Amino acid sequence: MNITVKRGSLPDLDCEVLLVGHFEENKAPEGAARLLDEGCNGIIGELIDRGDFEGKLYTSSVMYTRGSIAGKRILIAGLGKKGEFDLEKLRGVFSKAAQKIRDLGITQMAASLDFGEMKFAIGDVARAAVEGALLGLYRFTPYKTLEEDKKGEISECIIVENRPELLEDIEKGAQTAQIISRAVYCARDLVSTPSNDMTPSILAERAAAIATEAHLTFEALGEAAMGKLGMNALLGVARGSAEEARLIILEYNGGKKDDPPVVLVGKGITFDSGGISIKPSDKMDEMKSDMAGGAAVISAIKAAADLKLPLNVVAIVPATENLPGGRALKPGDVLKTMSGLTVEVKNTDAEGRLILADALTFAKRYNPAAIVDIATLTGACVVALGDYLVGMMGTDEELKKRISAASDATGEAVWELPLWHEYDELIKSDVADIKNVGTRAGGTITAALFLKRFADECPWVHLDIAGPALLSTDKPYIPKGASGIGVRLLTQFLMDRSQASHVSHP
Ligand code: BES
Ligand code: MN
Ligand code: ZN
Numbered sequence: 001m002n003i004t005v006k007r008g009s010l011p012d013l014d015c016e017v018l019l020v021g022h023f024e025e026n027k028a029p030e031g032a033a034r035l036l037d038e039g040c041n042g043i044i045g046e047l048i049d050r051g052d053f054e055g056k057l058y059t060s061s062v063m064y065t066r067g068s069i070a071g072k073r074i075l076i077a078g079l080g081k082k083g084e085f086d087l088e089k090l091r092g093v094f095s096k097a098a099q100k101i102r103d104l105g106i107t108q109m110a111a112s113l114d115f116g117e118m119k120f121a122i123g124d125v126a127r128a129a130v131e132g133a134l135l136g137l138y139r140f141t142p143y144k145t146l147e148e149d150k151k152g153e154i155s156e157c158i159i160v161e162n163r164p165e166l167l168e169d170i171e172k173g174a175q176t177a178q179i180i181s182r183a184v185y186c187a188r189d190l191v192s193t194p195s196n197d198m199t200p201s202i203l204a205e206r207a208a209a210i211a212t213e214a215h216l217t218f219e220a221l222g223e224a225a226m227g228k229l230g231m232n233a234l235l236g237v238a239r240g241s242a243e244e245a246r247l248i249i250l251e252y253n254g255g256k257k258d259d260p261p262v263v264l265v266g267k268g269i270t271f272d273s274g275g276i277s278i279k280p281s282d283k284m285d286e287m288k289s290d291m292a293g294g295a296a297v298i299s300a301i302k303a304a305a306d307l308k309l310p311l312n313v314v315a316i317v318p319a320t321e322n323l324p325g326g327r328a329l330k331p332g333d334v335l336k337t338m339s340g341l342t343v344e345v346k347n348t349d350a351e352g353r354l355i356l357a358d359a360l361t362f363a364k365r366y367n368p369a370a371i372v373d374i375a376t377l378t379g380a381c382v383v384a385l386g387d388y389l390v391g392m393m394g395t396d397e398e399l400k401k402r403i404s405a406a407s408d409a410t411g412e413a414v415w416e417l418p419l420w421h422e423y424d425e426l427i428k429s430d431v432a433d434i435k436n437v438g439t440r441a442g443g444t445i446t447a448a449l450f451l452k453r454f455a456d457e458c459p460w461v462h463l464d465i466a467g468p469a470l471l472s473t474d475k476p477y478i479p480k481g482a483s484g485i486g487v488r489l490l491t492q493f494l495m496d497r498s499q500a501s502h503v504s505h506p
Pocket of ligand 2: 351
C-alpha cells in the first residue's frame with residue numbers, strides 16, 4: 001500500500017472511499033465528517049439523527065455520495081467514547097476500517113485525521129493511524145496457491161490535511177509508521193514461515209539479506225566457531241538436530257564509535273519438539289514460532305537502521321532446532337556453558353534458557369550499556385499472563401522503566417514479574433552449579449533467574465513473549481497468527497533512548 005500525505009480537504013478529493021471518524025457523544029458530525037456532511041446534503045447528519053450509526057468503537061457504516069462530491073463513498077468509523085479514546089483504540093479503528101475497505105474490494109482510500117477536538121499530538125495520531133491500518137492488513141500468503149484464496153489489496157492510501165502547519169508532523173508520523181510496520185511484517189513473515197523453510201541456516205540467510213538492505217553488519221557463527229568459544233549449552237541443544245546451529249550477529253552503528261551498544265538477544269529455536277523430553281503432539285506445530293524473539297530483534301535492529309537512530313545496537317540470535325535425534329541431549333546430562341558455569345539438564349524442553357545462557361555470555365563481550373533479551377521462554381508465562389501480555393523481569397530499575405514507557409507508547413503491553421531471589425534455591429543442582437528447571441510453579445521466574453546468572457552484573461531485562469508471539473484469535477490490529485510482538489516495543493525503546501542519549505544512566 002502506497003501512503004501519501006496531501007494538503008487538501010476530503011470533499012475535494014476524487015477517491016473510491018473517504019474515511020472519517022465519529023465519537024459516540026457527538027450529536028452531529030465534527031471535524032472532517034462535518035465538511036463531508038456539508039458537501040453531501042447532510043447524509044452523515046441524517047445517518048446519526050436517525051440513530052443508524054452511534055459511533056461505537058470499531059463499528060462503521062458505508063454511504064454513497066451519488067455525485068454530490070468527487071469521492072464515491074464515505075466510510076464513517078466509530079471512535080467510541082471520547083473519554084476512553086487513545087492511540088491504541090485509534091490503531092484498532094484504522095485497522096478495522098482498512099480491513100472493511102479491503103473486504104469491499106476497494107483499492108483506493110483517503111482519510112482525514114481531523115476528528116474534531118483531539119488531545120494527542122498530530123504526529124502521534126498519524127503514526128498510530130497508519131500503523132493500525134498496515135498492521136491490520138497483514139496476511140501471510142506465500143504458501144497459498146489456490147485462486148479462491150487470492151484477494152486484492154488496497155494499493156493507495158491518501159491522508160488529507162487542510163491545516164498546513166500540521167503537514168510536516170503528519171508526514172513524519174506516517175513515515176515512521178511505515179518503517180516500523182515494515183519491520184513488524186518482517187518479523188511476522190519469519191515467524192509464520194514453517195520450520196522446514198526456516199532452519200537455523202535459512203534464518204541466518206534471511207538475516208544476511210535484511211542486513212544488506214538495511215546496511216547492517218552481519219556475521220553468523222557455525223558450530224565449529226561456537227565450539228571454539230565454548231558455547232556448549234547452545235551446541236548441546238543443537239546436537240539432537242541434523243540442521244547445523246548458527247549464532248547470528250547483526251550490528252548497527254548509528255552512534256559514536258565508542259558508545260556502548262544496546263545488545264538485543266532473541267531466542268531462535270526454529271522448531272521446539274521438546275527434544276528427548278518430548279512435547280505432546282497436540283499443538284506442537286505452534287512451536288515453529290519458538291524463534292519469535294529472534295525475529296523480533298532482527299526486525300527491531302532493521303527498524304533502528306531504517307530510522308537512522310543515533311545509537312549503537314547489536315542483535316544476537318542463537319538459532320537451532322530442538323529435536324530428539326540420536327545424539328540429542330538427555331535428561332541428566334551436564335553441560336559446561338561459555339561462562340564456565342555448569343548446568344544439569346533436567347528437562348531437554350527447557351532449551352531456550354540453555355541457548356540464551358551462551359548468547360548472554362557472548363553479548364557481554366560488547367561491553368553493553370544494556371542487554372534486553374526476548375524469548376518465547378515458558379508456558380508458565382502464558383498461564384500467568386495470557387496471550388496479551390509480555391512478562392518482564394530484570395536487574396535494572398531504570399531499564400525496566402524505559403521498557404514500560406515504550407510499552408505504554410506502543411500498546412505492546414508488558415507486565416513485570418519479580419526476580420524473587422528466594423527461588424534461586426529451586427535451580428540448585430546436586431551434581432552441577434545449576435539445573436535448567438525449577439518447580440512447575442513459578443516457572444517463568446525460575447527461568448529468568450537462570451538467565452540472570454549469565455547476564456550477571458550487566459543492566460539487563462528479560463521479556464517472556466510465550467503468550468503473545470502467536471495468536472489463535474484476531475486482535476483489533478493484529479490478525480491471528482504471528483504477531484511480531486516485541487518489534488514495536490524494542491524499536492520504541494531504542495527511539496526514546498536515542499533521543500535521551502545525553503543522559504548517562506543505562
Ligand atoms: N518454547 C517453550 C515455551 C512455550 C510454551 C512457548 C508455549 C510458547 C507457548 C519452551 O522451550 C518450553 O518448552 N518451556 C517449558 C519449560 C519447562 C520444561 C520447565 C515449558 O514451559 O513447559
Ligand atoms: Mn522447550
Ligand atoms: Zn522453546
